[in-house]
Amino acid sequence: MSYLWSDKITDYYYSNPELDTVAVMWTDPEDGLTREHYIKVDETDEQWNDFVKEVPYDKIDERTLAHHEEFREQFREAFRDWMTRDENNMTVQYETVYEDREVIKEVQVEKEVEVVREIMTDVRIVKEDVFFNFVKDFDEDDPKSKEQLFKLKLTIFEQDCVKNSKSATNFKNAKTFIRKAETPLNVLLGYLVFTGEAELQVADKEKFEVTGVHIPIK
Amino acid sequence: MTVRIPVKYDGSGNIVEMTTGERTEWYAYIAYLYAKAPTVTVTVVSGSGTLSPSGMTDTRMKAGAASQNASAFVAEGSTAEPATVTGTTYDKITGPTYNTDGSAASDLGNIGYPLYINGDNDLQAMNQADYVDTFIYASLDAMIGGTESSATNGTYTIATAGSAPSNYTRVSSTAVFVDTRADTSAYAASGIPETLDQPTNVTSFFVDRRSDARAFPSAACLFAEADGEIIQGPLAADDSTFHAALEQDIQFRAAEDDAGHKLSYNINGSGNSRGSAIVDTRLNGAGNYQTRQVSDDYRSQEFPNGSAATISTFTFKIVHV
Numbered sequence: 001m002s003y004l005w006s007d008k009i010t011d012y013y014y015s016n017p018e019l020d021t022v023a024v025m026w027t028d029p030e031d032g033l034t035r036e037h038y039i040k041v042d043e044t045d046e047q048w049n050d051f052v053k054e055v056p057y058d059k060i061d062e063r064t065l066a067h068h069e070e071f072r073e074q075f076r077e078a079f080r081d082w083m084t085r086d087e088n089n090m091t092v093q094y095e096t097v098y099e100d101r102e103v104i105k106e107v108q109v110e111k112e113v114e115v116v117r118e119i120m121t122d123v124r125i126v127k128e129d130v131f132f133n134f135v136k137d138f139d140e141d142d143p144k145s146k147e148q149l150f151k152l153k154l155t156i157f158e159q160d161c162v163k164n165s166k167s168a169t170n171f172k173n174a175k176t177f178i179r180k181a182e183t184p185l186n187v188l189l190g191y192l193v194f195t196g197e198a199e200l201q202v203a204d205k206e207k208f209e210v211t212g213v214h215i216p217i218k
Numbered sequence: 219m220t221v222r223i224p225v226k227y228d229g230s231g232n233i234v235e236m237t238t239g240e241r242t243e244w245y246a247y248i249a250y251l252y253a254k255a256p257t258v259t260v261t262v263v264s265g266s267g268t269l270s271p272s273g274m275t276d277t278r279m280k281a282g283a284a285s286q287n288a289s290a291f292v293a294e295g296s297t298a299e300p301a302t303v304t305g306t307t308y309d310k311i312t313g314p315t316y317n318t319d320g321s322a323a324s325d326l327g328n329i330g331y332p333l334y335i336n337g338d339n340d341l342q343a344m345n346q347a348d349y350v351d352t353f354i355y356a357s358l359d360a361m362i363g364g365t366e367s368s369a370t371n372g373t374y375t376i377a378t379a380g381s382a383p384s385n386y387t388r389v390s391s392t393a394v395f396v397d398t399r400a401d402t403s404a405y406a407a408s409g410i411p412e413t414l415d416q417p418t419n420v421t422s423f424f425v426d427r428r429s430d431a432r433a434f435p436s437a438a439c440l441f442a443e444a445d446g447e448i449i450q451g452p453l454a455a456d457d458s459t460f461h462a463a464l465e466q467d468i469q470f471r472a473a474e475d476d477a478g479h480k481l482s483y484n485i486n487g488s489g490n491s492r493g494s495a496i497v498d499t500r501l502n503g504a505g506n507y508q509t510r511q512v513s514d515d516y517r518s519q520e521f522p523n524g525s526a527a528t529i530s531t532f533t534f535k536i537v538h539v
Contacts, residue, residue: 046363
């Protein structure tokens, strides 16, 4: 195997909410600069298959989460800087909030839990509506919907049964199925494979072409 | 298709079949013969390229227009949001262009091709069809592999390095796509009202061609002579009749084969990806709200922010047709 990135990778992560393109950062020994190399997720492509042999899907998921967290931290840092600038005159408030924030947070969380309990008890149907509406009204072309779908996928990949799943082919295929899913319903169908409530139907075992998800009647 | 395994002399008095590694060396050597004068070419043009699909457009974010007020800052919600700039549309890749001036090498006859061990465990000379399958088609198959190596000599790839890496030749110093993003470091509150569009070049994509130097195979083929003797073919010379046939046939079949081994290139079609996918990225933040007060002039503006997200992906691929 011989690729420009083969022995020079410094980072890698999914570069879009659709999770269909991976950015590989590699350092060019000629000039010491870090450059970007992109690979489309395509399990029929030799370059992609060679890449995931070196960097498994789980690692790409991990680095993607870490990359997002790094960005969030940069944002937090920038926000702190902004608050503490003289012209904004918010240093005192910020420090007070910062020092007390753990206590305040605990109180807030308790209040929120109480409120949620009440809502769950009194208007359970509303919560269910929210979730149902997300699935029912999902718009593939709406950036907000796509962002929510992306978050749902990340949440699914964070579940213990997915994280700790064995490297059996059906789980690999289920992860690919989730990764490629274009609707929340399909994401959840893929998740059922990990909970043991569904099985993938594969048309071509050579190419792992998933044709559907089978849910047995129990 | 009948691929034979050529035999070699092992130096210890035995005639044995070549190993997979030794045959791969032959594919690399044949790819070198092809690369001496490639007959399927991709070029970089100034515009109206035939290979690049429509819509290869670079986009980026720019700052929203600054707001000013004499008594208070305009709130974030009322300050103009960053907007998308549609930059250059790139259409600079042309090809594949086929040189169809070649022809197949003539049949070298009963003893013109290398020996192999047949099903009866006898030595037998390949016929012309065997030779094409064993040497030419196998080399063309290796040339469309996703893994770039000396066996893909003469074929093209997309590179992001500033200059062509070793074993590659840059087809043109003109990038076929330049991905730009808003330069967040160029925007400062002290500069409000900032120039709206302040881009920086993030990644330039170039077309490179694999161009390894000649490396002779370590194992020589064996040939039969008219009197029944067996001779070892030349290694460190490519002017023999057999080597001349290899060069003529690989160049001819790459451009004109009618049995599904012609080389072709496309973007986002079928085949194996070559090099980096070409991407358009832009920052995905909701806007970085900043303010500046100059006496009674309260200014606010939203700068581009966020992390880079890929908007479009264009994958350069090689395939047989």
